[in-house]
Amino acid sequence: MENLREDKEFSDLFRQKLENAEVTPSPSLSSNLMRKVGMREFLRFNPARFNIWYAGAAVVAVGTTLAVILTLSPDKGKKEIQVLQPVEIYQGSVDNDLKKDLPATSATSGENRQSAEKVKKNGAPGTYESLSDRKTAAISSVAGTNQAAESQKINKLPATAVLNDAPDKNTLRTIKRSQSLIEVSVTEGCSPLRVVFSCLAGATDSCLWYFGDGGYSSLKNPVWIYDDAGEYKVALQVISSGLKSVYSTVISVHPKPLAKFEIAPENAILPRDEINFLNYSEGAVKYRWDFGDNNTSEMFEPRHSYRKYGSYNVQLIATSEHGCSDSVVIYNAFSSSGNYIEFPNAFIPNPTGPSGGYYSPKSDEASQIFHPVFSGVTDYQLRIFSKRGILIFESNDFNYGWDGYYKGQLCDPGVYVWKVRGNFINSGQFTKVGDVTLLRN
């Protein structure tokens, strides 16, 4: 016995120190690996990718031929350089049309220039994105274009922009200081993030907020909740005595990790089995386990031995690199006694129409739905049959019971047979059969 304890201590020493130990690989390893991957990928014949290789090779071949033809034609001397450059741009964007245009070199050059211009135009709207993201630009279609341009101007030269059309000295002074009129309760946090915005403009000024995720508000002090993680560029437009000024700030919303785990083996025999906690958490870097018997661990996937059965509440708190955390608890793990599943023997469905079958245990509807009371059930299947043996209801969800309807019709009063199969958390499979009387008011 002594030997066993010591044995465990010894292996724990290595496990705790080394199980999740990180070692930085040599820098060259990454490039070596990627080269090997590239080689293998190339050698692996894949019909799906074959087309890409083929098309790529074709483009390269055509491009080279074109270049060769151009350099070989002596009488076009000067044009060569002008032509060659747009061809490259064209090659990248379209490749099939290239073949078609090949013979007419002079025509190609004209078309190519056009396409080059197109590329430029397409690139231009990038300025919207720099201020606020695309959604905002789309929604604020009235102010959108002007605002984008204007804000830049003001951000750069607040004083001159105002001087030109503002004789009012008061506004002049406030804007000259170029103080942001934005005040926020927080600038970063975990999603969902609730932010209170305050527009510090005077009482008669109007404020218009763009929250950067498509939302906007004309309230002075709006509250906005960011559900998704990301960097949001918030813009505030203040109109003060006919003068427009724009301020911006950034709100960073960090993703919330997901804490999730399973206990293995599912039907452990205590204290013989050592329990594995399988960690399926996402987006977290730090973990804290509470095994419910006053023991804790900070390992990624700890193992733990319980001395006896009991209603342990096992909790996992997963924390991300930004300090956002999520927790999950498995209640009453390892309680061998106290597992039960019971059904009523009669119920009265809601006569006014099908309720859908989902119920919350404390609500009044619960009595109008045929459902079990249970503890320690991990999974479960309920089937209900009519007297003639027709399956009229099936559910794999404890929270989804029978509302007394079949195909939208209230069933006839009478006796129905139910059968349930499932697993108890510690003592394994169970099957139960019984009947229930459907009553009507």
Add this chain to the structure above:
Amino acid sequence: MMSDQQIIEGCAKHQRKAQQLLYDKYSRFLLGVCLRYATDKAEAEDILQDSFLKIFFNIEDYSGTGSFIGWLRKVAVNTAITHYHKNLKFRYHIEIEEFVSVETGVSSFEEDFFTSDELFRVLNDLPAGYRLVFNLYAVEGYKHKEIAEMLGIDTNTSKSQYSRAKAVLRGKLQKLRTLKSNYSGGNE
């Protein structure tokens, strides 16, 4: 920031960027695993490279239900086993002195006394067969029966390899402890 799910999907489509991200995210962890099975860092990096090749080309095998990091670890461990078998012919020798060390009653190593670097080094010095069994049993948590199946050896062989590995490790750790306490004692 891509989630694991996105990285896995990207790797399944053989996207180079996703592969690079996967490497950046998990190479340090996996090298930690490989180093436990290797004689030195160079060998560990060989195993790591082979593991990543396996991961990239077989990522469809990951069912998506279990823990991804657990799957990665498993691939690395399996690669290390293959590696061991491949190099088996170079490793028939066992140093005699290692049989001399018998289990002494003194045990109980405080976990914070040794750094993980020191533990790595002690492991790296073990004969490859011992190291393999010790890792699989003590760190990965496989049972002797499973180890026997994985390595194609007898269950009793696995048990005896493990206890010998333990004896050798204990001897080394005790030596290291005396060294360390002498050193820190001399400083005071």
